[in-house]
Amino acid sequence: MLRVAVVGSGPSGVYAAQTLVQQREVPGVLVDVLDRLPAPYGLVRYGVAPDHEKIKSLQGSLRTVLEDERIRFLGNVEVGGPALPTGRLLELYHAVVYCVGAARDRLLGIPGEDLAGVHSATSFVSWYSGHPDAVDESFDLPGVDSAVVVGAGNVAVDVTRILARGPAELEPTDMPQPALGALAISGLRRVAMVARRGPSQGKFTTKELRELGTLPGVDTVVDPAELAIDPVYEDPAAAAALPAVARRNLEALRGWAGADPGGSGRRIALRFYLRPAEILGGPDGRVTAMRFERTAPDGRGGVSGTGVFEDIEAQLVLRSVGYKGVPLAGLPFDPSKGTVPHAAGRVLRAGRASVGEYVAGWIKRGPTGVIGTNRPCAKETASSLLQDAGVLARRELSGDPLDALRAAGLHPVEWPGWLAIEAAETDLGRSFGRGSVKIPDWSGLLGAAGLA
Ligand code: NAP
Numbered sequence: 001m002l003r004v005a006v007v008g009s010g011p012s013g014v015y016a017a018q019t020l021v022q023q024r025e026v027p028g029v030l031v032d033v034l035d036r037l038p039a040p041y042g043l044v045r046y047g048v049a050p051d052h053e054k055i056k057s058l059q060g061s062l063r064t065v066l067e068d069e070r071i072r073f074l075g076n077v078e079v080g081g082p083a084l085p086t087g088r089l090l091e092l093y094h095a096v097v098y099c100v101g102a103a104r105d106r107l108l109g110i111p112g113e114d115l116a117g118v119h120s121a122t123s124f125v126s127w128y129s130g131h132p133d134a135v136d137e138s139f140d141l142p143g144v145d146s147a148v149v150v151g152a153g154n155v156a157v158d159v160t161r162i163l164a165r166g167p168a169e170l171e172p173t174d175m176p177q178p179a180l181g182a183l184a185i186s187g188l189r190r191v192a193m194v195a196r197r198g199p200s201q202g203k204f205t206t207k208e209l210r211e212l213g214t215l216p217g218v219d220t221v222v223d224p225a226e227l228a229i230d231p232v233y234e235d236p237a238a239a240a241a242l243p244a245v246a247r248r249n250l251e252a253l254r255g256w257a258g259a260d261p262g263g264s265g266r267r268i269a270l271r272f273y274l275r276p277a278e279i280l281g282g283p284d285g286r287v288t289a290m291r292f293e294r295t296a297p298d299g300r301g302g303v304s305g306t307g308v309f310e311d312i313e314a315q316l317v318l319r320s321v322g323y324k325g326v327p328l329a330g331l332p333f334d335p336s337k338g339t340v341p342h343a344a345g346r347v348l349r350a351g352r353a354s355v356g357e358y359v360a361g362w363i364k365r366g367p368t369g370v371i372g373t374n375r376p377c378a379k380e381t382a383s384s385l386l387q388d389a390g391v392l393a394r395r396e397l398s399g400d401p402l403d404a405l406r407a408a409g410l411h412p413v414e415w416p417g418w419l420a421i422e423a424a425e426t427d428l429g430r431s432f433g434r435g436s437v438k439i440p441d442w443s444g445l446l447g448a449a450g451l452a
Contacts, residue, residue, distance in 0.1 A: 002026060002029045002095070003397060004017075004029060005089055005096045006032070006034070007035075008034075009034075010041060010101055011041075012360045012364075012378050015374050015375045017033050018068075018378075020385065026386050031070065035074070035075045038075040038442075040073055044058055044059055046131045047125060049162060050129065050170070051162070058371060066415065075412065075413035078410075079100075084405065085330055090356055093397070094393060097360055098328065098331065098347075099363065101362045101363060103323070105123070106321050110277060111278045112280060117286050118317045119317070121155050121158075121159045125155065125158065128162060128183070129438070130179070132442045134440075135442075144315040146191075147190070147192070147315070147316040147317070148194060148314040149163075149317075150194055152197070154203070154204050157193070159318050160193045162183070163183075163186075165218075167180065172435060174425070174435065174436050177437060178440065179440075188316075194271040195270075195272050195274070196303060199227050200242055200249070201246070206252060210252050212268055213255075215268075217266060218268060219267045221267060222253050223257070224257040226273060227272065230297070273296065274295065277293045286315065287315060288315070289311045293306065322367060325367075338366060339362075339363055344384045345358045345360055345381025345384045347359055355388065356388075360374070413446070421439065421445055421449050423448075424439060
C-alpha cells in the first residue's frame with residue numbers, strides 16, 4: 001500500500017490523483033486530496049468565469065475522480081500552517097504532491113497603484129466567483145462609469161466581459177447574490193482593455209476574444225490606426241507566418257476595426273501599444289484616470305516608449321498582468337520564476353530530488369496554459385512518483401492520516417460535507433428564484449458542511 005497526499009483539489013491535483021489510482025504498475029495506491037477550502041475544484045470553481053458554463057461543467061469529470069473509492073477529499077485542511085507543517089505531512093504519507101497553484105497577483109509597480117478603486121483582476125474574479133476569502137471585497141460599482149483593465153490575457157478578457165454583461169445574462173450563473181446585485185446596479189458604460197504590445201502579441205485565445213463581440217447591448221471597438229502599428233498587420237506574408245492563435249486573433253480584431261461601432265449602450269474598447277505609466281487620483285484618494293505611454297515595436301518582439309502619453313478615464317482599474325506562485329513554508333521556492341524547483345515533478349532540494357515530495361500544475365510550471373495543460377503535467381509528476389514507489393513504500397506509516405489530522409485540531413470537510421454544501425447552494429439559489437448559487441463566506445460553507 002502506498003498512501004499519497006495531493007495538496008490542492010484543482011485540475012492538476014485531481015488529474016494527479018486520477019493518474020495515481022488508475023495506473024496498474026503499482027497496486028494499492030490510496031490518495032487523500034487535501035484543500036484549504038471546504039469546497040473542491042480550485043480554479044474551476046473559483047477562477048473559471050461563471051458565464052462559461054461549458055468549462056465549468058468540467059467539475060462533473062473532476063467529481064467522478066474524487067468519488068473514486070481509492071480517493072478521499074479532505075477540505076478545510078491548511079497545509080503549511082502551524083497545525084500541519086509540510087514536514088509533518090510527509091511523516092503521515094509516503095509521498096506528497098503539491099498542486100497549490102499560483103495564488104498571488106502581480107503588481108504593475110507604478111505610482112497610484114494604492115488608490116481606492118484599483119484592484120487586481122484576481123480579487124475581482126475571486127469576489128464574483130464566491131471565494132470565501134474575497135467576501136469582504138468592495139468594488140463601489142454604482143459609482144463606476146468607466147473601467148480600465150490592464151493586460152491582454154484570458155483573465156483580462158474574462159473580467160472585461162463580466163463587467164460589460166448585463167444582469168439578465170449573469171442571473172442564470174452561480175454568481176453569489178451580493179456580487180450579482182452589485183453588478184446589476186453598476187452604472188458602467190465603458191471598459192478599456194489595454195495591452196502594452198501589439199494585437200498579434202495578445203495572450204488571449206481566439207474563442208475568448210471573439211466572445212467579446214457577441215455580448216448583447218455591447219459594442220466592441222478597436223482603432224484601425226492602433227492595429228496598424230503592428231508590423232504584421234498590413235503584411236499578409238508576415239501575418240500568415242504567425243502561430244495559428246495569433247493569426248486568428250488578428251482576423252477577429254481586423255473584423256472589428258472595419259465595423260460600424262454602433263451605439264447600443266455599453267462599449268468595450270480594445271487598446272494596444274499603451275504601457276502603464278501612472279494611476280491618477282482625485283483629492284478623495286480615488287482613481288480618476290490611468291496614464292499610459294504610447295509604445296512602438298522594437299523589432300525584437302518587445303516595445304519601447306515613445307514619450308507620448310494618454311490618459312484614459314476610469315473610476316475602476318483592474319490589473320490583469322498574470323499570477324505568481326507563493327512560497328509554501330518548508331518547500332524550496334524559486335522567487336524569480338514563482339515556482340518550486342523540480343525535475344520531472346520531483347521537488348529539488350539543493351539540486352537533488354527530495355524523496356517523497358512532488359509538484360504539479362502552476363506551482364511546477366508557472367501560470368500558463370489552459371485547464372487541459374494540467375493533464376500531461378500531472379501525469380509526468382505521477383509517473384516520477386510511481387517510479388519511486390519501491391523506495392517510498394519501505395517506510396511504515398503510523399496509521400490513518402485522517403486521525404492524525406483530527407488530533408492536530410483540524411476539522412476536515414469530507415465528501416458528504418461537500419455534498420451538503422452543494423445541496424445548500426441549490427437551496428440558496430431556489431430562494432432567489434435562481435439555479436444553484438454559491439455560498440460566499442467561510443461560516444456559511446462550514447455551517448452547510450455541518451462544521452459550524
Ligand atoms: P497571461 O496570459 O500571462 O497574460 C498576462 C498579460 O499581462 C499579458 O498580456 C502581458 O503582456 C500583460 N502584462 C504583464 N505585465 C505587464 C505590465 N507590467 N504592464 C502591462 N501589461 C502587462 O495571464 P492571465 O490572463 O492571468 O492568464 C493566466 C493563465 O490562465 C493563462 O494561461 C490563461 O490562458 C489561463 N486562462 C484561461 C482561460 C480560458 O481558457 N478561458 C481563462 C482565464 C485564464 P505581455 O505579453 O506584453 O507580457
